[in-house]
Amino acid sequence: MPDLSAQVSTHSFYHADGNGNVTCLIYTNQTIAAKYLYDPFGNLLGMSGTLADANRYRFSSKEWYGNCGLYYYLYRFYDPNLQRWINRDPIEEEGGMNLYEWVRNYPTGHFDAFGLQAIIDPIIEEPIIRPLPPYTPPIRFPAPPQTPPTFGPPIPITPPANQPAPSLNNPNVPEPSYSPYDAGKDCNGKCNPCRPNQYWMVPGDAHGSTKGVHWHGIEWHQTPDCICHPKRVSNDGDEPMPPSPPYSPPTPPSTPPPPRPVIPNSYWTDPRNMA
């Protein structure tokens, strides 16, 4: 085997901080060949030394592409100026809602080995940012069906007696829940409306009715922060029941999405790193 050291006049050795950021290169005679200073997000604050410009392995020990100002993390490119990835997260929303977020915006307590996952720096005792909760898609309720206007005889508002609540007719239809929920906001920041109010007939006289039937209902009241709360309402005497659309349970997707590859939680247990 040829001795390559004979072709190289001097060797220099990498030194890095606890997050793997290359801070300097040192010659064998203990003199500094290159020195780097970074901000927490990888922007170069200053560099010096004869090899400083030639060396490409810098912040996070990753390869620096000076022409485009990016670090190459093997799976993704990172732009320290924008402080985010320029590529989407390969695991999509399973890694969090923000597909371009880099080390959870907490670079002094995390590092990312391959551009796949932020890992808590073991040197930092207590991570300040709590782990992200698992993503759960929002529940969407379909809009009530639109019925065309009819010009026939007027439809009586009061339904026949002994009509049970709609969902109780059909055991296949799940019962609506009357727990509070967040209706969310639209793109203009306004609250989305709550579900439509719902009313149903109950046999027997109550709340002042005299016709052998009365009605109950749930009306939704929304707080300024868009939370919808249920409110009980009932008939006042013999007043007719307000119209309400039939309950439409949320429909599940017709075909379940294919399973996605799961990346282990820790870099140290990732089988790709076991080789």
Next chain:
Amino acid sequence: MPDITDLMNNYRECARNLWNTYFRIPNPRQSQVDDAFGFDKINELLFNELVLNKIGKAHSKKKHAEPWPFLTVNIVAKDCPGLIGKSSEGGGKYWDENRITKNAVLQFISYFDWDEFDYIDYRYYKVKIISFPEFPQFAGADALIETCYARIYLRD
């Protein structure tokens, strides 16, 4: 006008304790909800016995959404935070924040809590705005005022 806030608080404590102890439904489904309306019947009786009867207005009747014409709500301070009810697309109400001043004439409708199936506190007075000089467009609307900011008086 006599201040009957203590009388109202007496009813408030009785009604909320009854609900929280014996009627509360943590995760209400439609088949369970009808039972909760039984509490509303008892609640009407409680209000009649603990308030109306003691102010000489026993068995007075009103529609649910209408105010008691002889119960006036007065803001204690110069003004206070409140919520004004606006009709919403689904038929319910959206409650928008607004300052309510001492000059507003308010009539008591009922106590109000956000989630009527879980623990209740009767934290708000639900009132009808009869007049509101600073915001005349809100006259006739419903409003919510936290009980700590107002007192209830019996109108002569």
